[in-house]
Amino acid sequence: MFEDGAIINELLIERLNYLIYVVLLLIGLHAMIAKRNLIKKLIGMSIFQTAIILFYVSISVKNEATIPIYKAEHDPHGAASKAAAIELNSTNSGKPLYAPTELQSSETQQYANPLPHVLMLTAIVVGVATLGLALALCLRIQQGYGTVEEDELLVKLERSDARYSLSPLAKAISSRRRPARNSRNPRATGKSSSTPKRSTGYGKNLGSTKASKPSTAKTKTTQANKNPNSVNRKPGTTSAKIGTKKSLPPKKTSIKPAGKTSPQQKKGTE
């Protein structure tokens, strides 16, 4: 294959432009694979697309051919056509006719091939639409994860995948209680496991929540600053039971322990 450098001669000298198109394609492809920054990947994608369009357009070139717009002698609205049309219209009384002539095959070679140009016009516009959409996705990623570097993104995705693979209960714990890890409430981890029990077991709690809905807003706002980890509780129960729980300050902010212990507490006190 390498006799006398024939293939290298062909590639390098006669078809040097095709070699450079391939080099541009490879630059774009390598950027899409190997770069870590998402914006660099998109620039690589754009380089790839324009290199392909360049290859297609270069197929349409003919030696000593002009642009694909009719020259003066073939122009359908030019002088030659008008002269022929006057002759035609003198014998025709219908709608006015022009008389452009069909080109002969020998004259076809004077014009560059218009078909690849048309296809590549569509390709360029679709390419910019794709680029706009990809950049919108990059912005969204930046808002969600704070970075557009691929390695940092992978680390964050692994962390959120590890969190997601727990049960939904544990996920609710880790997502809700994360700001409350250093709260003074020792029952922090038991709070969300109490949530399903509260709704099913204690009709008293449910009734009190519905009855005290108008007061929830007030209790929320007044106690929001005091209890940072009580945002998601049912405020009705707490407001109903705050009076009874004054003797047990550590259990003040959690509802389920309050609901569970207050009957016992009441039994105890009574």
Add this chain to the structure above:
Amino acid sequence: MGLELLNIFILLLLVATALAALRVRDLITAAAVFGVYSFLMCLLWAEMGAVDVAFTEATVGAGVSTVVLVATIFNLKRKSND
């Protein structure tokens, strides 16, 4: 022969700008060099006789595409790690 030389020259410049757009660390510089790349493509196509394609690439590639890239980088961190 002169046109062939011009073609080859512009193609070599294209390879140089494509490499530069991917190597610089500052993203806004990368967007600007990408604009230069689009403009060189437009020149190449105008020389090849594809005037409609060159017009479209000049407006869309060197115009809107570069501006939209800069508008996005405006909201991101300007320095990339590679």
Add this chain to the structure above:
Amino acid sequence: MKWISLIPVFSVGALLLFAAKDFPEWGDPHSPASQSPVSSHFINNTGVDTEVPNMVTAVLADYRGFDTMFETVVVFIAGIAVLAILKGSGRRPRGRHRSYKLEAEPDLIVTYTVRLVVPVIQLFAFYVLAHGHVSPGGGFQGGVVMGASFILIALAWDLDHALVRMSLPRCMVIAAVGIIIYAGIGFLSMFMGGEFLDYAELERLLPVSREMARYYAILGVEIGVGFTVASIMFALYANLSSEGRLKGGL
């Protein structure tokens, strides 16, 4: 990762170069692409069929008009999708990521120049659109130049100035109207008895010959394309530079 990624890249390159030696020579008039009957038909018969001197515009809007309609739809969908992704997403101003503060006032020289230049740009956009039959140009190019004039207003002052003139709901309405114009001309020709996008049947409505009916329908179709592309280019910029909030931005 970077060194492993060179393996598929170089293998693709080797495959392409292996095929490259079969390619025709540069500018060969006897290459298969240049000799194909389709492109010869286009070059020979564009003048006779449509009387449009610019072959590329005629092929784009008449012979391949179906492709162009769906390309316009693709641009429209991209604009909608960017709106859907970014709208209502950036609630807090993300000033931490910006390495500079944007407290600059609009510069005097820039605003004066832009005030003089933008009407000229818009007039040029109309010219490019309308003159696409005879010179390089057409719907896409004219539409993009028009959208770029609004982007220029947004760059010289701030985004609110540009949105006062061209608000986003109006952008979306204009984009949809562009596609309705295109498809409407197609359906009109269908109701006149021809096929979808067979413009020659419009001669029953207009007092011109069949070929000139195609000429004017190509113009109408390019106007539709120009509407859509202009509004979507500006909507793309407005959404991307302000993260969907439409306040602040470049």
